[in-house]
Amino acid sequence: MKLPDHEIKKIAIFRALQLGDMLCIIPAMRALRYAYPSAHITLLGLPWGKSFTERFSSYFDDFIHFPGFPGLPEQPFNAKETVDFLAGIQGKFDLLLQMQGNGTVINPIMELFGASYTGGFYTLGDFAGNQDYYMPYPNFGPEPERHLLLMEHLGITAHGNDLEFPLTEKDYADFEKLQLPIEPGKYVCIHPGSRGSWRQWPTAHFAALADYCAEQGYKVVITGTKEEAPIINEVMSHMKHPAIDTAGITTLGAVGVLIKNARALVSNCTGVSHMAAAFKTPSIVISMDGEPERWGPINKNIHYTINWLEEPGFDYVYSKTVELLQQQG
Incomplete structure (x- = not known):
């Protein structure tokens, strides 16, 4: 109507x-x-x-x-x-x-x-x-x-269920100013922070997945806000390999460019996971709030949402990360 x-x-x-x-x-x-x-x-x-x-x-x-x-x-x-x-x-x-x-x-x-x-x-x-x-x-x-x-x-016809995240010239300019030593498709973004602490997967687990990505030849870029710097520092302290820390130095648009051009994203179930869905960047999303079907990306072929409350095993997440990178490689 x-x-x-x-x-x-x-x-x-x-x-x-x-x-x-x-x-x-x-x-x-x-x-x-x-x-x-x-x-x-x-x-x-x-x-x-x-x-x-x-x-x-x-x-x-x-x-x-x-x-x-x-x-x-x-x-x-x-x-x-x-x-x-x-x-x-x-x-x-x-x-x-x-x-x-x-x-x-x-x-x-x-x-x-x-x-x-x-x-x-x-x-x-x-x-x-x-x-x-x-x-x-x-x-x-x-x-x-x-x-x-x-x-x-309301009688209004849908035009697809895809998410979007438009990028502007300013977003690309903000990204270029960072002068990060990375190439499109040859790095993985790790986002260990989340607005709610209850939705944050253990930092040691993020570090282990980041190390795996590094061992597969990908550079590791850790993203987050200035307020999330302590979490990022904790992740890096657990890592065996170097990572690029972008905490607090990126605009939202620059993060968008980072995620768009990344090989994959590993994150909590938070805003960046929806950005990855918009860009169709493969992702591992850890759901800590018990609503993976509601908040996880819809495309299950390139986005693996893991309900940590039901499957609290690091080995399972690790295996899905291996599978994702091999599948999309």
């Missing part, structure tokens, strides 16, 4: 989350843009989301910072800022889509935005608006496909 184009000129997407979560909605955004090519689409999200909308300018036209709400842990809640935010967007949008999650916390506030039509996910028994535009949260399948189900519910 796609809403007619003449009624839908301004669309808002609510998703106040981090990089990996945001990349997972891109297939849905692609479908939405095809459905409403002339609509002005705004992301309502965390402060960093402005740079996300700039990177994905084909799908987003604007960004508004959502200042928080009780029960949403991603940022502190400031009551005055939230009240001002609500006053500023009252009646501003023709269509508002809640793509944050199951809606348990956020759906009631969605109705305060004053959009002509509001839709998204809800949990049975909890608050939801017009059932024509809300659907029960699909607690199954990969994250990108959950959002495509929402598009289907």
Whole structure:
């Protein structure tokens, strides 16, 4: 029941989350843009989301910072800022889509935005608006496909489930400034960090896989933020072979170039794993949160997602790394 184009000129997407979560909605955004090519689409999200909308300018036209709400842990809640935010967007949008999650916390506030039509996910028994535009949260399948189900519910045709990560001239310039001694396809990226410590695989295990890659003739590039430097130092302290440490010296775009041109990526289940999926760079993804089917890359031929909670054996991960490099070699 796609809403007619003449009624839908301004669309808002609510998703106040981090990089990996945001990349997972891109297939849905692609479908939405095809459905409403002339609509002005705004992301309502965390402060960093402005740079996300700039990177994905084909799908987003604007960004508004959502200042928080009780029960949403991603940022502190400031009551005055939230009240001002609500006053500023009252009646501003023709269509508002809640793509944050199951809606348990956020759906009631969605109705305060004053959009002509509001839709998204809800949990049975909890608050939801017009059932024509809300659907029960699909607690199954990969994250990108959950959002495509929402598009289907709205009568919007999918245009594939591939992820994307556009690279700019600035991204390549930032990468070139690093002057790393590597060649495309002849290095492996190791990413041992993650926003949540509970999702971080042991550093000694990362080191052992990095050493294996080095012994196969690949240079090892360890990626991470400045804050993740202690983790990276710990990985390197366990290694027998040298590695290139890029902690804190890369922009997000430069990391994108690194991953695009890498032979493979070994990482926790975090944002960079979705970048590898977008670039179709082979990867080993260690899932520590018990949701590998939701957050792991969809293409199982070149991406091996390992549920560490069910298969906590290093030998198994090691064997899958060997298999991946041999298969793609």
